[in-house]
Structures are given as structure tokens and as C-alpha cells.
Amino acid sequence: MVGEKESSTIFDNLLFPKIFQTFRIAIHWKTLAIAFLAVAVICFAGWIMDLIVVAATGPQGESGVYSKLWQIAIESFNGALASLFAFNVLGVAENIAGYFTAVGLTFKDHYIYCIIFCALKLAVISICGGAICRIAALQFARGEKPGLTEALRFSAKKFTSFFTAPLTPLIIIIVIGVFIFLLGLIGNIPRLGELIMGIFAFLALIAGALITVVLIGTIAGFNLMFPAVACDGSDCFDAISRSFSYVYSKPWKMGFYTAVAAVYGAICYMFVRFFAFLLLSVTHLLLQFGIFGDNSKLTAIWAGPSFWNLLGPSSLTTANWTQSIAAFLVHLCLLVVIGLVVSFVISFCFSANTIIYVLMRNRVDKTELDDVYIPIDEGKTKTESKPEETQPEET
Numbered sequence: 335m336v337g338e339k340e341s342s343t344i345f346d347n348l349l350f351p352k353i354f355q356t357f358r359i360a361i362h363w364k365t366l367a368i369a370f371l372a373v374a375v376i377c378f379a380g381w382i383m384d385l386i387v388v389a390a391t392g393p394q395g396e397s398g399v400y401s402k403l404w405q406i407a408i409e410s411f412n413g414a415l416a417s418l419f420a421f422n423v424l425g426v427a428e429n430i431a432g433y434f435t436a437v438g439l440t441f442k443d444h445y446i447y448c449i450i451f452c453a454l455k456l457a458v459i460s461i462c463g464g465a466i467c468r469i470a471a472l473q474f475a476r477g478e479k480p481g482l483t484e485a486l487r488f489s490a491k492k493f494t495s496f497f498t499a500p501l502t503p504l505i506i507i508i509v510i511g512v513f514i515f516l517l518g519l520i521g522n523i524p525r526l527g528e529l530i531m532g533i534f535a536f537l538a539l540i541a542g543a544l545i546t547v548v549l550i551g552t553i554a555g556f557n558l559m560f561p562a563v564a565c566d567g568s569d570c571f572d573a574i575s576r577s578f579s580y581v582y583s584k585p586w587k588m589g590f591y592t593a594v595a596a597v598y599g600a601i602c603y604m605f606v607r608f609f610a611f612l613l614l615s616v617t618h619l620l621l622q623f624g625i626f627g628d629n630s631k632l633t634a635i636w637a638g639p640s641f642w643n644l645l646g647p648s649s650l651t652t653a654n655w656t657q658s659i660a661a662f663l664v665h666l667c668l669l670v671v672i673g674l675v676v677s678f679v680i681s682f683c684f685s686a687n688t689i690i691y692v693l694m695r696n697r698v699d700k701t702e703l704d705d706v707y708i709p710i711d712e713g714k715t716k717t718e719s720k721p722e723e724t725q726p727e728e729t
Contacts, residue, residue: 464489467564561691
């Protein structure tokens with residue numbers, strides 16, 4: 335009997351299987367709709383900015399910065415995914431490092447463009463990502479399914495916290511880095527400069543240590559900042575404090591949960607991608623059966639998908655203007671399907687991070703899994719909506 339009780343306690347303490355609830359939350363139409371909205375707005379903003387660059391620089395100028403970033407992201411993501419299934423951890427790291435290297439070079443060449451685009455992207459993610467985290471928190475912790483407008487309303491009210499939480503550590507790093515930079519400038523003064531730099535070298539080392547601590551905490555705990563606001567109603571400083579605390583208190587536990595979510599997410603993504611590929615392939619095949627002749631008309635409009643290229647070949651030649659219009663309309667439909675696949679990835683990431691945050695909060699702060707922040711106005715609304723209990727009259 336004692337052995338059965340001990341084994342039951344061990345299984346109760348295993349929280350990582352709860353991560354497998356992510357797919358059910360991420361595939362729900364509400365989270366997919368919010369993620370698709372984010373994808374549509376970000377893509378539209380990038381497309382508009384590329385058009386502005388073309389108009390400003392002319393045909394001979396460099397353009398298509400967003401298109402380049404999008405292509406780099408797709409190639410790096412597919413490469414990392416292939417390396418993950420090949421159990422090549424080094425390949426995964428190389429693809430991730432290659433992506434950030436390419437983004438860094440793009441930022442160096444087009445820093446004004448990238449700053450504006452990143453600000454717009456962060457604003458959209460703050461609204462939509464915050465709403466997805468709120469839905470995931472209530473559904474995972476309390477079994478509740480908030481409405482679409484309710485989740486968006488919550489993220490809009492907490493927009494400042496969502497928006498500033500990722501930026502604050504970056505600002506802290508820049509401010510501390512300026513101190514070290516100024517000390518280096520002083521070192522240019524003949525004789526006196528190197529003396530001052532030597533005297534204050536220990537302060538520079540302390541500043542470097544602070545930058546390192548903040549940088550590691552930001553990279554490892556970035557994915558916990560949005561869930562902290564969604565689950566606990568935290569402001570940006572509390573969200574940063576909680577994410578740093580969980581990362582440094584139980585780094586191995588955090589790494590294990592993240593690895594489980596990454597592997598499980600890759601499997602779920604392959605399933606969703608296969609579903610989209612099968613959908614497009616079946617549709618294309620049935621269209622081929624319906625068109626007489628050598629199917630040259632269908633090939634001119636839609637060449638057909640492949641598993642790693644759902645959109646199909648881009649260099650299509652059309653015979654007339656009706657085929658051009660048909661090809662354009664089909665292309666839009668394919669973009670919607672691809673957008674839904676990308677939306678699932680976004681929805682899964684935010685949902686998984688929310689579950690990881692709740693599990694880490696339970697491990698570090700001993701907070702119950704069903705403890706979720708409820709705003710006062712929402713609490714009053716739910717209380718008022720309950721029917722009043724009638725007390726029996728005294729006889």
C-alpha cells in the first residue's frame with residue numbers, strides 16, 4: 335500500500351504532461367483567429383513598408399526588406415525543424431544563430447526600417463499575443479473559455495505592460511552599456527585616460543556582470559513575460575521579475591519544460607502542415623480530374639503544392655487575362671491556408687509558454703495551478719450575472 339501511495343505521489347508531481355494540453359488550446363478557432371489577425375496585420379504592414387521603400391528609392395534602390403526577412407525566417411524555421419527531427423541539436427542551434435545573424439545584418443543595413451517595423455510588430459503581438467495568453471491561462475487553469483472580444487479587451491487594457499515588458503531589459507542593457515562606453519571614451523585621453531580607466535575597471539566589470547545577468551534572464555525568460563501579465567495581471571517590472579526569478583531559481587526545470595514543448599510543438603506542426611498539404615493536394619487532384627485535355631490551363635493557374643512549398647512554383651506563365659485573374663485569386667486562397675499554418679505556430683507558442691509559466695509558478699512560488707488573475711470589473715460582472723439566492727421565509 336505504501337508503495338502504491340508513493341508512486342501515485344510521484345505521478346501527481348509530474349507536471350510536464352500538462353504541456354500536452356497545448357494542442358487542444360492552440361487549435362481552437364478563437365486562438366487561431368487572433369493569431370491569423372496578427373499575421374495578416376504584420377504581413378500587410380510589411381508589404382506597405384516595402385512599397386514605400388520602392389517609391390522612395392526608385393526601381394534601382396534596395397527594396398523588399400520585409401520579404402527578405404520573411405524568406406530568412408521560413409528557411410531557418412524549416413532547417414531547424416529538419417535538424418530537430420534528425421536529432422541534430424547542433425543543426426538546430428546553427429539555424430537559429432543563422433537567422434539572428436541575418437536579421438542583425440539586415441538591421442545594420444536598414445536600421446530605420448527595422449526599428450519602425452519591430453515597433454509595429456511588437457504592438458500587434460502585444461494585443462494578439464496577450465489575448466492568446468489570456469485565453470490559454472483561463473482554459474488551462476480554470477477550464478473557462480473566454481470570448482474573443484473579452485480576451486482582446488483584456489490585452490488592450492494591459493497593452494502598456496505587454497508592450498514594455500520585452501523592451502525594459504533592453505533599455506537597462508543599453509543604459510548600463512553606455513557607462514562602459516563612456517569609460518572607454520575617457521580612456522582615449524593621453525596618460526590620464528588610461529589611469530582613470532584602470533581605477534574604474536572594477537565598476538566596468540560589475541556593469542558587465544549586470545548586463546550578462548539581464549541578457550541571460552531576458553533570452554531565457556522572454557517567453558514568460560506575456561504569460562505573467564495574462565495570468566497574474568502583472569505590470570512590466572513584475573513580469574520581468576517573475577520571469578527572471580523562475581529562470582534563475584530552477585533553470586533545469588525551465589529548460590526541460592521548454593524542450594518538451596519544442597519537441598511536442600514540432601510534432602504538432604508537422605501534423606498541421608501535413609493536413610494543409612493533403613487539403614491542397616486533394617483539391618488540386620480533383621480539379622485535374624475535372625479539367626479536360628492536358629491540364630495546361632490548371633497548370634497555368636495553379637501548378638500544385640509540395641510538402642515544403644505549399645504555395646507551389648512562383649514562376650507561372652498565364653495565356654490570357656482571365657487566367658491571370660484566376661491565378662491571383664487562387665494565390666490569395668493559398669496564402670490564407672499558409673497563414674492559418676503560421677497562425678497555429680504562433681498560437682501554439684503563446685499557449686505553450688502560458689502553460690510553462692503556470693507550471694514554473696507552481697514549482698517556484700507554490701501557487702495553485704488554477705490561480706488566475708480576474709479583474710475587478712469582470713468579477714463583478716460574473717457575480718451580478720448569477721441568480722440571487724432566495725432565503726426561506728421564517729415561520
